[in-house]
Amino acid sequence: MESHILSLTVALLGFLSPCLTRLTPRVSFPMGSPGRHLTCFHSHNIRNTTTLLLSEDGDWLYVGARDAVLALDVSNKDQIHLRTKLDWSPSDKDLDQCSMKGKKMADCNNFIRVLQFLNTTHIYACGTFAFSPRCTYINSETVVMSFQSDEGRGRCPYDPYQRNTAVIVDEELYTGTVADYRGNRPVISRHLSEGNRVDLKLDDTLGWLEDPTFISSRFIPEEEKIYFFFSEVGTEYDFIDKFIVSRVSQICTSDVGGQRTLQRRWTTFAKAQLLCQADNELPYNVIQDIDTLPPADGAPADDTLFYGIFTSQWSVNSGRSAVCSFRLADIKSVFSGNYKVLNRDTLQWSARVQEKVANPGECGLHNASDNALRFVKENFLADDSVHSVGRSLTLVSADSYSHLTVQRVRAANSRHYIVLFLLTESGYLHKVVLLQSGAHIIEEVQVFEQPQPIKSLKLSIPKGMIYIGTSEGVVKIPTANCSFYWTCAQCVLSRDPFCGWDSVSRSCVGISDTPATLLDQDIDRGNVEEACNSVSLTDRTKFGPNKLPGASCPAGELVSVSLNEVVRLQCPAASRLSRQLWERPNSRLSSDLYLHLEDGSLSFVATPTTLGHYLCLSTENGYQQTMAIYHVKQKSSPIAQTPTSSAHPQTHPIPTTQTVTRPGSRLHTPVGTWPKKTKSRQGQTNPTLSVRGPQFSATQPSRNLTSWTKESGWRETEFQDGEPLLAVRGHCHLKEIVVLSVLLVLCLSLLITMGIYVIRPQCHSRTTPQADTPARDIRTPVDQGVLRENEFLSKCNRQASGHVSGLACNRTLTGSNSHLPNTPI
Structure with missing residues (x-):
């Protein structure tokens, strides 16, 4: 009965959903177009360059590839140089064992999946290593291994195509991955702990995770918490099998586990549902990627925004993508509220009715009583859902987006705008500015032609560059393309907050070049007549x-x-x-x-x-x-x-x-x-x-x-x-x-000729004997007139x-x- 009700609800919501208006990029640059410069790095013996790590100054890009770790010099705007290559491949024995397990030889290489700065001198790297994960320390200057590799179970996935997430805080590694060969034991764990701190993980017997797909993890220093984003099966919805939901979970970095209850287990783990949904529409319930937008200068940490890409498992939204934003303050509010309780006999979730013994997700619970720890052990799912900002969708598109990164830009009119860089499955990078009237796609750039199974996106704000890692190589794209617009009108119509019209050089330039002489861009309306009313004739006709x-x-x-x-x-x-x-x-x-x-x-x-x-x-x-x-x-x-x-x-x-x-x-x-x-x-x-x-x-x-x-x-x-x-x-x-x-x-x-022609027969008839039979013209007078008129017009024409x-x-x-x-x- 409930299944029929759900089907009817889905059909009704699909009928009520408004028609999707396809967002059209204003300018499109196919691969190789001279109007958009791309810098590419690729080599015939280097593949799967998909794990990217950017130095703080933006001069070095470390790349985790297949059987290698690369150090690329990206300090030059138009070039990418390979400075060092560290070979790290499995032995023949490891490859044979991987093949004996029934795996393809193409998947038995060492695919680098974790690449994080441990400190100022070393990088911590982990790879699949022929379905037997390994981790090691690498000197960031010489790109040489400092120690022998050790076991990486629980730190790196076994399968090179399985998604994972990792972040290092205070030289401790926090990961979300699987801890077994078959991929049936998902874990959120901490490693590399020293002193009185111990490595922690989730309790496998409690069902804290249900077949998750890990997407990303973010550390918020002001909260001393790490937030994990993933999708999983929503067991609280029992009316349908394997209903996918998107989640945000949290753990405290100060957690050291319980003394008797939850020993070497998280005491601060809690999770809640992320709801990317507009009114009267089906939710976009499968998260694909997420990025963090820090608060503006002077704003509190609660204004931190998380922008995510979501798709839907419903056929009515098949092929579409939605972008939603979530505020940190709303996430904290949900985690401080009520929690659902699980009936262990019926395995049914219900809202809490009993009195709270402790606050799940609160830091410092490792010193709590056993009764309080048992309470947070069984009550980890928040009752409320985290709704998107304004309970609306930031962007809906018919393009299937897979990755994104976000940046806040101060435009020439001194206003701040949020710019999204979205990567499509078909190989295009969309540059989107969020306006009061909605999203505006400034341009699209084709970055690869063939579909890429694994790819990544990295933004360098100091250098104004975007790095895209694919199976074929690394692509570098400048965030601004102001020189393409060579008139004031085109510069304004682009509505690009990175650009402005310089009245002195009479060119469209980046906002960081000559901000004192830039005109008001009018990003919100793009009104050319008002923005360019002071531009001289020479400016308007500039080539x-x-x-x-x-x-x-x-x-x-x-x-x-x-x-x-x-x-x-x-x-x-x-x-x-x-x-x-x-x-x-x-x-x-x-x-x-x-x-x-x-x-x-x-x-x-x-x-x-x-x-x-x-x-x-x-x-x-x-x-x-x-x-x-x-x-x-x-x-x-x-x-x-x-x-x-x-x-x-x-x-x-x-x-x-x-x-x-x-x-x-x-x-x-x-x-x-x-x-x-x-x-x-x-x-x-x-x-x-x-x-x-x-x-x-x-x-x-x-x-x-x-x-x-x-x-x-x-x-x-x-x-x-x-x-x-x-x-x-x-x-x-x-x-x-x-x-x-x-x-x-x-x-x-x-x-005159025609007149003679008409008079001549009359004169001839008068001088011809009456006995003779007169010659007759077979044409009628009308036909003769038409013929004469045609001859006249033909000669004139x-x-x-x-x-x-x-x-x-x-x-x-x-x-x-x-x-x-x-x-x-």
């Missing part, structure tokens, strides 16, 4: 690196087509959050004639009505900019085609469009152009498109450009040197007068075709059917 020589203004691309031909005009997107619009001067794009495609392009059939100019606009967060200008004209014969300008020929070709596509996604990441804004003579700001290619650098100054705006029609736009380009109007009309005169003469000659003016950049009219390069994303 980024590798810009195209001679392409200081966007050319109106000439597209020659034949009548009744299907035309498709491409519109590059400023970002994946922008929306493309199409406009024509003094005309409306009717849905009967034009088709707006999903990729932002415009398709139509070439007719006399659809020939002319087209303007592609990109709109993002209320800011509009021109991305492309096209002039569609009818093809003309080489004889009738006359040059429209005596300007110098174009010497710098537009680079080939380069488009990169994320696997499994319909969204493309174009590389090649970026927009900029120019200012008209009337003081209005008219958006234009600047073209750049990775293989070029700009040397020529800006030019004038004739562009079209909704308010003022076609106007000549002014640039720095004041040299005009070919304009749509205002040039000499001598050529047009000559052409019209020739056409007039031809039309008059044709009319042959003479008048090919004389349509267009836009030009640098005095050159583009005569190719190719489209403008796409904008880099």
Whole structure:
């Protein structure tokens, strides 16, 4: 009966769950993209570089790999150097014994799973060592073993694919792992204790842990407690088998066990459920990773936040990930409340009804009475659950996240923002800023292509770097990528708290470089007009690196087509959050004639009505900019085609469009152009498109450009040197007068010829004898009139075709059917 009730509840909650809105990264960088620099370390004989340990100054990265411990020099921003490699592999005898146990030879190596600083001179390391764990001490300077390895049972897992956690406090090792070969004895234990302190572990007979998967552990110095995060089977829910719940447990570092009861066992162990759930939704109950965000300067330790990734075992939330945050004050409140009691006869949990004898989880219970220790021994599960901050979800995504790290950043507007770095299962790193309006994904960077079974994430705040360890190698990524945004508008629209627009250097720079001259970024709203209202014309038209020589203004691309031909005009997107619009001067794009495609392009059939100019606009967060200008004209014969300008020929070709596509996604990441804004003579700001290619650098100054705006029609736009380009109007009309005169003469000659043709039969009929049979024209008068009209129009069209003016950049009219390069994303 209870199972049917649960199924009905799950179905109802799934129906009530709101539709998931997929968060779209604003900019995407595929692997190898020049817009996002990655530094990689890999070697053909070094694999499984997944355990990372970063020095306090951020100059050294110690890596636990397969059969080796590495010391990598990461002090250089753009390089990773292997300084020392310590080989630590099992012997042939150990490998044979592992194989005899039925294990694969590929899993019988020594996979380093514990790597922690013991003190200022030594590192403590543990490895699986052919399913027989071993631990050793390593000198952190020379990376040499100081002692022989000893047994690592209870300190390191046997299976290289089994998750574990470890932390060292005051040269004592606290671990969460399994203590047997089969993985059936989970333990939270302390090792390396000396003096009157003894090693401690959980009581195996009490069922304190139920098939857990350990995720992480954190030491809070102010509390003198270590918190362990894991998922396990929730035995308090008896209506379903193996219902998974996420847990937080605590132990006190001062615990030394009981004198008679709980000898060499924890007296301060307690656990509670972590609830990552929104109202009227099923909980995300399986924790994947968690990271700690220390409180802001001057704030109490109770403001410490724990950000975690959660997935769901329910099919309605399959494939989704949620991020929740938990406050230390809420965790302490739950542990100081009531506890559930377990009926040993029925194995049923229930809320406490009897009077408290002791406070479970309280430090100092090792000196308590036997009655108090028996009480905390049987009452270790908190009655209440730890709810997320605000009882809401920080982030919900259709991407399957596996690891995260978090940082608090002080932006250019002097406000603090929380930035999350989330690693997806598919190999992308998402950079997310938490705003008042919700989460905003600033960018995504592809860090590996093939799925990685084990991976890790490490953040270096002093160096501003993120390190990702995978089976293939180590990747280093800067947390900031400000130089990618080379205009004030793009710098503001990124809403990146690491970046700010410098009004002196006229560039987007890191907040730590020149904070005194940075403009207000407006991270929350991303309002370009307000944030960039004091930026000069030069700032607005500044180009980024590798810009195209001679392409200081966007050319109106000439597209020659034949009548009744299907035309498709491409519109590059400023970002994946922008929306493309199409406009024509003094005309409306009717849905009967034009088709707006999903990729932002415009398709139509070439007719006399659809020939002319087209303007592609990109709109993002209320800011509009021109991305492309096209002039569609009818093809003309080489004889009738006359040059429209005596300007110098174009010497710098537009680079080939380069488009990169994320696997499994319909969204493309174009590389090649970026927009900029120019200012008209009337003081209005008219958006234009600047073209750049990775293989070029700009040397020529800006030019004038004739562009079209909704308010003022076609106007000549002014640039720095004041040299005009070919304009749509205002040039000499001598050529047009000559052409019209020739056409007039031809039309008059044709009319005279037609008149003679009509009069001649009448004259001939008068002089022909009546006896003869007159010749008859088989055409009707209507057919003859149509024939004459067609002949007239055909001759006029042959003479008048090919004389349509267009836009030009640098005095050159583009005569190719190719489209403008796409904008880099």
